[in-house]
Amino acid sequence: MMYLASDEPQNPLLPEWPEIVIGLFCIGVIYFIFRTRLLPTINKALEERREAIEGGMEKAEAAEAEAKQTLEEYRARLEEARHEAARLREEAREQGAALIAQMREEGQRQREEIIAAGHAQIEADRRQAAQSLRQDIGRLATELAGRLVGESLEDHARQSRVIDRFLDELDERARAAEVAK
Numbered sequence: 001m002m003y004l005a006s007d008e009p010q011n012p013l014l015p016e017w018p019e020i021v022i023g024l025f026c027i028g029v030i031y032f033i034f035r036t037r038l039l040p041t042i043n044k045a046l047e048e049r050r051e052a053i054e055g056g057m058e059k060a061e062a063a064e065a066e067a068k069q070t071l072e073e074y075r076a077r078l079e080e081a082r083h084e085a086a087r088l089r090e091e092a093r094e095q096g097a098a099l100i101a102q103m104r105e106e107g108q109r110q111r112e113e114i115i116a117a118g119h120a121q122i123e124a125d126r127r128q129a130a131q132s133l134r135q136d137i138g139r140l141a142t143e144l145a146g147r148l149v150g151e152s153l154e155d156h157a158r159q160s161r162v163i164d165r166f167l168d169e170l171d172e173r174a175r176a177a178e179v180a181k
Contacts, residue, residue: 134163134167137163137166138160138163141166142162142163
């Protein structure tokens with residue numbers, strides 16, 4: 001476009017004034033549309049994204065704090081469980097030792113009862129054997145004495161006195177022999 005005829009050559013880098021005005025007007029319209037319509041929408045989207053990111057970070061921090069608290073609670077419970085297990089093991093060990101001691105005492109008591117019963121049975125058997133032996137010795141002595149004398153010594157009272165006196169003399173001799181040892 002040529003408005004004035006001039007002999008000067010025109011600089012191709014400098015536009016004509018009407019083009020500058022039209023360009024500024026177009027930039028102003030675009031700026032106005034950008035500023036009123038597009039920029040608020042972009043700002044709103046950016047603000048929502050920023051809030052979502054900050055909210056996500058806050059949630060992550062809250063979740064991390066909760067996880068740390070849960071971990072501490074877990075560790076505390078685990079430590080309590082370990083202490084409880086140690087206490088239970090110690091109680092079981094003590095109860096086992098007490099049970100073993102009780103069973104030993106019971107075994108010792110039963111052993112002593114069996115030994116006492118055995119001694120009592122032996123003593124009863126010894127008395128019975130001594131009684132049976134006295135009767136047999138008395139009968140044999142009476143028969144022997146009757147054969148020597150030539151008459152029957154069947155009188156029970158006399159027979160008992162003779163037998164008792166004879167056995168008492170044997171007991172005294174046995175005691176004297178034990179004392180002499």
